[in-house]
Amino acid sequence: MSTATITPTPTLIDARGPRFGAAITTAILALALVFHSPIAIIFQLVVFATGALFGPQKTLYGLIYRTFVKSHLKSEAPTEDVRPPQFAQRVGLGFALVATIGLAASSSLTFTIATSFALAAAFLNAAFNFCLGCEVYLLIARLRNRSIAQ
Amino acid sequence: MTSFAPLLIVLVLSSAFGIWYQRTRGAIKSAVNKAPEPLLSEAEIGGSYGSRVTLVQFSSAFCTPCRATKMILSQIASESTDISYVEIDAESHLELVRRLHIHSTPTTLILDRNGVEIARAAGAPKKSDVLASLASIH
Numbered sequence: 001m002s003t004a005t006i007t008p009t010p011t012l013i014d015a016r017g018p019r020f021g022a023a024i025t026t027a028i029l030a031l032a033l034v035f036h037s038p039i040a041i042i043f044q045l046v047v048f049a050t051g052a053l054f055g056p057q058k059t060l061y062g063l064i065y066r067t068f069v070k071s072h073l074k075s076e077a078p079t080e081d082v083r084p085p086q087f088a089q090r091v092g093l094g095f096a097l098v099a100t101i102g103l104a105a106s107s108s109l110t111f112t113i114a115t116s117f118a119l120a121a122a123f124l125n126a127a128f129n130f131c132l133g134c135e136v137y138l139l140i141a142r143l144r145n146r147s148i149a150q
Numbered sequence: 151m152t153s154f155a156p157l158l159i160v161l162v163l164s165s166a167f168g169i170w171y172q173r174t175r176g177a178i179k180s181a182v183n184k185a186p187e188p189l190l191s192e193a194e195i196g197g198s199y200g201s202r203v204t205l206v207q208f209s210s211a212f213c214t215p216c217r218a219t220k221m222i223l224s225q226i227a228s229e230s231t232d233i234s235y236v237e238i239d240a241e242s243h244l245e246l247v248r249r250l251h252i253h254s255t256p257t258t259l260i261l262d263r264n265g266v267e268i269a270r271a272a273g274a275p276k277k278s279d280v281l282a283s284l285a286s287i288h
Contacts, residue, residue: 015214080214080217081211115156116156116159123160128172130168133212133214137213138210138240141244145244
């Protein structure tokens with residue numbers, strides 16, 4: 001069976017960058033969650049939007065990683081496909097959008113739940129190398145396909 | 151409005167999930183075959199079964215460990231003549247994905263010479279674990 005459809009010479013990025021970004025994301029979302037901070041959630045929303053559109057390496061966190069962290073790492077950079085972390089940024093963007101709308105509409109519960117999910121995903125990625133796309137994408141594809149079939 | 155409770159709950163729950171995730175992902179589980187029948191036909195894998203083992207990997211585009219798994223499994227297959235390796239794009243084979251109860255990528259199926267499932271692993275398996283599992287298949 002052909003594998004060309006799965007791996008059509010993807011854009012490769014330094015695999016450690018997105019995980020570093022997830023650590024900063026965890027901190028910012030923790031601040032947002034504890035203090036119900038509009039500044040923190042909107043800041044993270046902009047970062048997610050940049051990552052969702054252009055890839056996590058193009059975000060502010062990617063820039064910080066390249067400028068201040070990468071040069072201190074001695075081992076050769078392991079590379080990874082840009083698409084899985086970019087997918088995670090899109091999911092994060094969705095949650096951050098809902099959280100921002102919740103905050104604007106004074107719905108504390110909406111804000112707390114949406115921010116909590118985004119935080120959980122970022123924390124799992126930073127601490128356990130969790131791959132959101134691996135676990136979620138196939139389920140979304142299965143659900144979408146079922147709704148089309150009906 | 152300052153509350154640390156939601157943060158604490160999220161960190162505790164996701165840590166518990168994370169520990170479970172790391173323990174289970176990549177582990178090879180033996181299949182329980184009540185009636186040993188071929189899991190996938192040769193037509194479905196787009197070729198013939200390996201003369202001893204067929205390794206079938208389900209992958210998707212948004213999957214980081216799929217590349218590493220592909221490298222490990224295709225290397226194992228290239229090192230012996232009786233093992234074949236097949237990669238299937240999960241998204242374009244959703245019927246197969248449903249029938250075989252595949253929930254995440256990468257999922258690796260280890261089939262014997264007749265296409266009967268011997269074991270499977272969700273997540274990137276370790277090369278040594280795959281080799282140990284293959285050693286018991288004749």
